[in-house]
Amino acid sequence: MTAQSSKIVPPTPGNLAAAGRHIRAGRLVAFPTETVYGLGGDATNDRAVAAIFEAKGRPGFNPLIVHFPDRHAAAPVRFDARANTLAEAFWPGALTLVLPRREPCPISLLVSAGLETVAVRVPAHEVALRLLEEAGRPIAAPSANPSGAVSPTTAAHVAETLAERVAMILDGGRCAIGLESTVVDLSGPEPRLLRPGGVGREEIEAVIGPLRTPRPPQGRRAPVPSPGMLERHYAPRLPLRLDVDPASAQPRPGEALLAFGPNPPAGFAAMMNLSPAGDLGEAAANFFAMLRALDEPRFSGIAVMPIPEAGLGAAINDRLRRASAPRSVAREAEAGQIG
Ligand code: TXA
Ligand code: MG
Numbered sequence: 001m002t003a004q005s006s007k008i009v010p011p012t013p014g015n016l017a018a019a020g021r022h023i024r025a026g027r028l029v030a031f032p033t034e035t036v037y038g039l040g041g042d043a044t045n046d047r048a049v050a051a052i053f054e055a056k057g058r059p060g061f062n063p064l065i066v067h068f069p070d071r072h073a074a075a076p077v078r079f080d081a082r083a084n085t086l087a088e089a090f091w092p093g094a095l096t097l098v099l100p101r102r103e104p105c106p107i108s109l110l111v112s113a114g115l116e117t118v119a120v121r122v123p124a125h126e127v128a129l130r131l132l133e134e135a136g137r138p139i140a141a142p143s144a145n146p147s148g149a150v151s152p153t154t155a156a157h158v159a160e161t162l163a164e165r166v167a168m169i170l171d172g173g174r175c176a177i178g179l180e181s182t183v184v185d186l187s188g189p190e191p192r193l194l195r196p197g198g199v200g201r202e203e204i205e206a207v208i209g210p211l212r213t214p215r216p217p218q219g220r221r222a223p224v225p226s227p228g229m230l231e232r233h234y235a236p237r238l239p240l241r242l243d244v245d246p247a248s249a250q251p252r253p254g255e256a257l258l259a260f261g262p263n264p265p266a267g268f269a270a271m272m273n274l275s276p277a278g279d280l281g282e283a284a285a286n287f288f289a290m291l292r293a294l295d296e297p298r299f300s301g302i303a304v305m306p307i308p309e310a311g312l313g314a315a316i317n318d319r320l321r322r323a324s325a326p327r328s329v330a331r332e333a334e335a336g337q338i339g
Contacts (some may be wrong), residue, residue, distance in 0.1 A: 007163045011126075011130065016131060019170055020131060020133075020134025024135060028052060028165060028167060029167055030162060030166045032175060033067075033125045034123060036151040037175065038067070040067070043108060046286065048108075049111050049285070052064065058315060059147065060318040061318075064140040064141065065121055065142065065181070065183075066119065066121075066139070074138075077100060082208050093198070094182060095199045096121040096183045097186055098120075098186060098194065101118055110288055114288035116187070119183060125172060144162055153178045155169050182196060182200075182204065191208060194214065236294075237295055238256075238299060240304055241302070241303045242321070243306045244305055244306075251265075254269050257303050260283055269298075272286075280311050291323075
């Protein structure tokens with residue numbers, strides 16, 4: 001048995017209890033769902049969520065789906081009548097609903113990529129449901145594959161690429177659907193189909209009426225693959241000034257500083273440090289919460305110190321560049337992005 005395959009374990013009561021402890025301790029556990037295998041971490045723990053992005057090697061932060069054991073447990077988001085109807089009709093199952101966060105919301109802002117919404121679903125898989133119960137926490141889980149690779153539908157697929165990154169891979173056999181969940185955005189007045197998936201569009205429309213399809217990405221490499229495209233991303237209201245050199249930084253009047261590393265310059269109207277130790281995982285975990293905290297009308301802008309373009313630093317810089325680009329450019333960049 002190789003070191004990799006030894007991470008694969010059967011979902012015995014003992015292993016499920018251990019997996020729940022791993023999640024509560026902030027470690028990652030790969031688990032089966034009826035759609036694809038998920039790379040799971042505690043959705044309320046910023047560091048665990050940062051570890052998910054790190055393991056996936058995503059160049060940017062895409063918001064993640066949060067899994068709950070039942071509709072009742074999904075209290076951190078607000079259900080309206082449409083959401084209740086869809087949850088009633090399709091949960092547990094391959095339908096993900098994008099719903100407004102209910103503040104104060106225990107779900108990590110990094111899960112939402114800074115947005116006011118969270119994508120939630122109740123998976124129809126015994127092992128996933130038992131893991132959720134053992135963990136006692138909502139579990140954020142993208143498909144358990146490195147960014148850009150094919151989604152895994154067996155435990156062996158997961159072990160091939162992510163064994164080093166997870167505490168455990170729960171083996172639930174082959175996924176019955178083998179295709180990601182359908183993502184429907186209910187955060188606005190009109191329901192929108194963000195990603196086609198395991199539940200058919202017609203089935204959903206039969207329950208709540210027509211779904212709008214967001215404008216597809218223009219230009220670029222067609223055709224667009226299935227992962228949901230996202231028009232909206234959190235962008236601060238205040239202007240961002242990037243790559244502010246700590247040695248020569250001249251604070252502008254009323255400007256706040258988003259710092260990184262041990263020696264932030266003085267003289268700013270306010271300062272928050274993503275990671276005094278210069279740890280990119282810590283910086284990613286703090287990023288959206290600190291950006292929001294500084295995005296206050298009492299400041300004139302936000303200066304940002306340089307972030308190394310390595311590991312999660314690349315994802316932080318990607319988001320900073322989008323947030324500082326003129327709106328039209330940012331929108332175009334979003335349109336080219338895939339989940
Ligand atoms: O079947 C599935 O959905 C699998 C299993 C593990 O549950 N999970 C999955 O997650 O495919 P992921 O992270 O690979 O895909 C999440 C999709 C992306 O297309 C993302 O853009 C969209 O959901 N999404 C997540 N949160 C969102 C939000 N707040 N607003 C809009 N779209 C969101
Ligand atoms: Mg995926």
